[in-house]
Amino acid sequence: MTLKSIRGTKDILPADSAIWQAAEEAIRRVMMAYNYQEIRTPIFEQTSLFSRSIGELTDIVSKEMYTFLDRSEESLTLRPEGTASVIRAYVQNNLGEQSPLSKLYYVGPMFRQERPQAGRLRQFHQFGVEALGSSSPQLDVEIMLIPLEVYRSLGIKETTLFINSVGCPNCRPIYKKKLVGELQKIVNKLSPESQARLQQNPLRVLDSKDERDQLATNDVPLMKDFLCSECAAHFDGVQSALGALKIPFLINGRLVRGLDYYTKTAFEITSTALGSQDALAGGGRYDLLVEELGGKPTPGVGFAAGMERLMMVLQKTGSVQTKQRVPAVFIIGLDEQSRSWAFVKATRLRSLGIPVELDYLGRSLKAQMREANRQEAVHVLVIGDSELKSGTARMKNMKTGTEQLIELEKIEDALRSA
């Protein structure tokens, strides 16, 4: 085999596509209930869109993007996430002028050049939403409810909602300075990785998985205790809205988002059914992003959720019913003439929306019966010389094994009443 799919990419084969469709239907149903409208943006953009919004220093931008020059030497990038493109489209098309609040959702592929592992691919799929135009904490909660509702409707139970606040340009720098000061006091107790993080992204030291870091930072102050009054009020608003809905949640003062544009609310939904990459969805508020990308100052909240991770959980614990379409009738032709009659008839029935299958391999009666059985066809119609002459045939019900005599001109009626 010399031609293979790219590392970290996967074919979604017919055996799996039914469950994908079921999940996508659930997503669209929830989006409709919450009144979000779909937006479809290109999967590649100018590189600078991502480097500016996500942040030059993030891992995504600094080492994970699929970036290339096109024939006119312009630097383009396969989107590593959805938000930047949606905001670009929002600004470019002046959606903010058409209505004060835009509620948008998307479903589609994203690309990051990482080492593949459980729950991580180089081309993966996300669904997500962006709500632009309101800074109400209720909207933050609405954003959390959408993925939770998708999971609930798919029968997924083992999810946990974590929330935090990452502050804003008023309070975060002050806290950051304090944190760095504290961390420097205990720097030799930190893991080597965290010592490096102290320079690049000190907030990350807090959610390190390394036991040394967790021990060492036990008493370090957290952002949520240093919020400015506006951010603190917002965080309270989020919590009370969740409380009013009786949605269980945990405050994780160490939760950090990977992308630079987040302000105030950050949240994550995890599942114990996943491996090391246990985040099913993550999101938060980004009140400065629209302005940074050249739009009017507009507050926004959103989330992104991994489709493959959803599939993993679904396969383990979910209860989705995938309805597979089976042929209502499998028409077997015994000779040339019957086969061509069957082909014409099948086409007519199919145009009425009735699923029909035929043999195209010149197979024997026995083989065709086997095929009909394998396809779980509801009925089988055997057509030969005498059937064409008499204009009638026996239609066999494959479940019960019983046959009924029908007129060939009235197959539709027979199928309907059978």
Added chain:
RNA sequence: GUGGCCAUAGUUCAGUUGGUUAGAACGCCAGGUUGUGGCCCUGGAGGUCGUGGGUUCGACCCCCACUGGCCACCCCA
């Protein structure tokens, strides 16, 4: 990018201390009397043992490199 484990029919896997024609199950195909599937029985097709080197009289087996997969780190959905 770093590390651990792994790579044999379409699929899931066996394959003795290196030794003749590499096996099983499932799947696929054909038959088990004339035009009726499932269950059962019989037979059949299907493998450059991931790729390329090396060691050896001889390599699926040992060594090296590469590629890919799985899992973890990093990071994240």
